[in-house]
Amino acid sequence: MKKYLLLSAMAGVVFFSCNTDDDTPRDMDAPVISTAEGRDEIRPRQGERMAATNDHMHVRFSVSDPSGIQQVRIDVHSGFDGHTHGRVAQGFEPLTVSRRIDLNGATFYNQDGHDTDIYWEGENSEIDGTVLAGPYHFGIDATDIHGNVTSYADNNNYSSTFYLERPYAPDMQITNLDGNELDGEPGEALDVQGTVHRRDHQLSSDITFLWVRLVEEDDHDDDDHGHGEDVYERMWGQSTWRQHSNGNWYGGADLPSGASINLAEALAGDNAIILPSGDRHYELIIWAEDSNGNVTRRAYEVHAH
Numbered sequence: 001m002k003k004y005l006l007l008s009a010m011a012g013v014v015f016f017s018c019n020t021d022d023d024t025p026r027d028m029d030a031p032v033i034s035t036a037e038g039r040d041e042i043r044p045r046q047g048e049r050m051a052a053t054n055d056h057m058h059v060r061f062s063v064s065d066p067s068g069i070q071q072v073r074i075d076v077h078s079g080f081d082g083h084t085h086g087r088v089a090q091g092f093e094p095l096t097v098s099r100r101i102d103l104n105g106a107t108f109y110n111q112d113g114h115d116t117d118i119y120w121e122g123e124n125s126e127i128d129g130t131v132l133a134g135p136y137h138f139g140i141d142a143t144d145i146h147g148n149v150t151s152y153a154d155n156n157n158y159s160s161t162f163y164l165e166r167p168y169a170p171d172m173q174i175t176n177l178d179g180n181e182l183d184g185e186p187g188e189a190l191d192v193q194g195t196v197h198r199r200d201h202q203l204s205s206d207i208t209f210l211w212v213r214l215v216e217e218d219d220h221d222d223d224d225h226g227h228g229e230d231v232y233e234r235m236w237g238q239s240t241w242r243q244h245s246n247g248n249w250y251g252g253a254d255l256p257s258g259a260s261i262n263l264a265e266a267l268a269g270d271n272a273i274i275l276p277s278g279d280r281h282y283e284l285i286i287w288a289e290d291s292n293g294n295v296t297r298r299a300y301e302v303h304a305h
Contacts, residue, residue: 026146027067027144027146027148028146028148029065029144029148030065030142030143030144030148030149030150030151030154030156031063031064031065031069031142031143031144031148031150032063032064032065032156033061033062033063033140033141033142033150033156033157033158034061034062034063034064035060035061035062036060036061036062036110036111036112037062037110037112038112039060039112042060042061042140042158042160043057043058043059043060043061044057044058044059044138044160044162045160045162046160046161047160047161047162047163047299048160048162048163049162049163049165049298050162050163050164050165051165052133052165052166052167052169053167055119055120055121055122056117056118056119056120056121056122056124057117057118057162057164058117059074059111059116059117059118060111060112061111061112061140061158062108062109062110062111063108063109063140063142064107064108064109065107065142065144066107067107067144067145067146068103068104068105068106068107068144068145069103069105069106069107069108069109069142069143069144069145070102070103070104070105070143070144070145070147071100071101071102071103071142071143072100072101072103072109072140072141072142073098073099073100073101073139073140073141073142074097074098074099074101074138074139074140075097075098075099075137075138075139076095076096076097076098076118076126076136076137076138076139077094077096077097077136077137078094078095078096078132078134078135078136078137079134079135079136079137079161080094080132080134080135080241080242080293080295081241081242081243088132088240088292088293089205089291089292089293091129091130092129092130092131092132092292092293092294093127093128093129093130093131093132094127094131094132094134094136095118095120095126095127095131095132095136095164096126096127097118097126105145120164130203131164131166132164132166132292132293132294132295133164133165133166133168133169133294133295133296134163134164134169134241134294134295134296134297135161135162135163135164135295135297136161136162136163136164137159137160137161138159138160138161138162139157139158139159139160140157140158140159141157141158142157163296163297165296166294167199167201168199168201168202168203168204168205168292168294169199169204169290169294169295169296170196170197170198170199170207170288170289170290170294170295170296171196171197171198171199171296172194172195172196172197172286172288172296172298173194173195173197174192174193174194174263174300175193175194176191176192176193176194177300180300180301181300181301181302181303182284182300182301182302182303183302183303183305184275184302184303184304185275185304185305186275186276186277186278186279186280186304186305187274187275187276187277188274188275189267189268189272189273189274189275190214190267190272190273190274190275190284190302191264192263192264192267192273192284193263193264194263194264195260195261195262195263196210196260196261196263196286196288197259197260197261198258198259198260198290203292204290205290205291205292205294206258206259206290206291207237207255207257207258207259207261207288207289207290208237208238208239208240208255208258208289208290208291209235209236209237209238209239209240209250209251209255209287209288209289210235210236210237210255210261210266210286210287210288210289211233211234211235211239211242211250211285211286211287211288212232212233212234212235212266212267212273212284212285212286212287213230213232213233213284213285213287214230214231214232214233214273214275214282214283214284214285214302215230215231215282215283215285216231216280216281216282216283217280217281217282217283217301231275231276231282232273232274234252234267234271235250235251235252235253236252236253236254236255236256236261236266237251237252237254237255237289238250238251239251239289240289240291240293241289241293241295275302275304276304278304279304279305280303280304281301281302281303281304282301282302282303282304283299283300283301283302284299284300284301284302285297285298285299285300286298286299286300
């Protein structure tokens with residue numbers, strides 16, 4: 001009899017324990033990354049251009065988790081090539097940032113102040129040398145006290161590509177824009193007036209690579225990895241950064257000049273951009289490199305109608 005009573009008591013303990021565990025399910029949700037309080041977007045935004053006159057950029061966001069946030073991580077690294085490492089002139093270096101913010105269980109974190117901005121010049125600079133102009137990847141991820149982590153796979157972290165311009169990197173000017181876009185006629189050559197040129201700066205160097213593409217408006221990403229065939233693509237010179245999958249460097253015909261390239265002349269004859277038929281929107285993407293490793297990349301809207 002005592003044996004049966006003991007077994008019944010043990011079963012009751014097990015049943016109670018199971019019910020207790022079921023009543024308090026484990027938190028499986030990662031922290032939520034959102035806009036900073038009072039703001040309408042996370043900064044840097046996707047595709048944001050940092051003007052050549054800027055020495056820093058704003059970093060604005062918030063993180064929340066009802067169970068408590070353990071850590072927030074901010075990372076910046078170069079996106080010049082995606083897969084390879086280019087040759088950089090002495091004294092230049094890419095912007096690299098790795099910040100870890102320990103929050104020890106706080107349920108909310110808001111970042112929106114000058115003291116948390118990222119600098120590439122001056123006494124608060126993240127680097128010792130002269131920053132390379134070009135595309136950079138920015139990322140935020142967070143971990144809660146239970147170890148739940150935001151991730152690319154779950155699409156709940158934040159990432160963007162921004163473009164850091166400098167006064168010594170190549171410059172480009174399109175002079176026949178109608179508002180913010182170029183107009184063209186389907187079946188005809190797109191008229192592009194303007195130049196890609198070396199700036200007048202003591203750190204400027206000759207242009208060594210020019211890459212011009214026309215892509216459908218939704219058929220590309222800001223890392224210049226296309227999701228389909230380009231409508232148009234031409235290259236001049238040889239890239240310092242970009243490589244084909246077979247290991248060959250991007251390149252093409254000789255550059256007309258290392259100082260100034262007239263786009264109307266470069267995009268004429270066999271190199272003309274012929275717009276496909278139909279009323280469509282495109283983007284004209286121009287990528288220019290100099291011998292120091294700096295990159296300037298601009299995108300212009302094109303309306304064929």
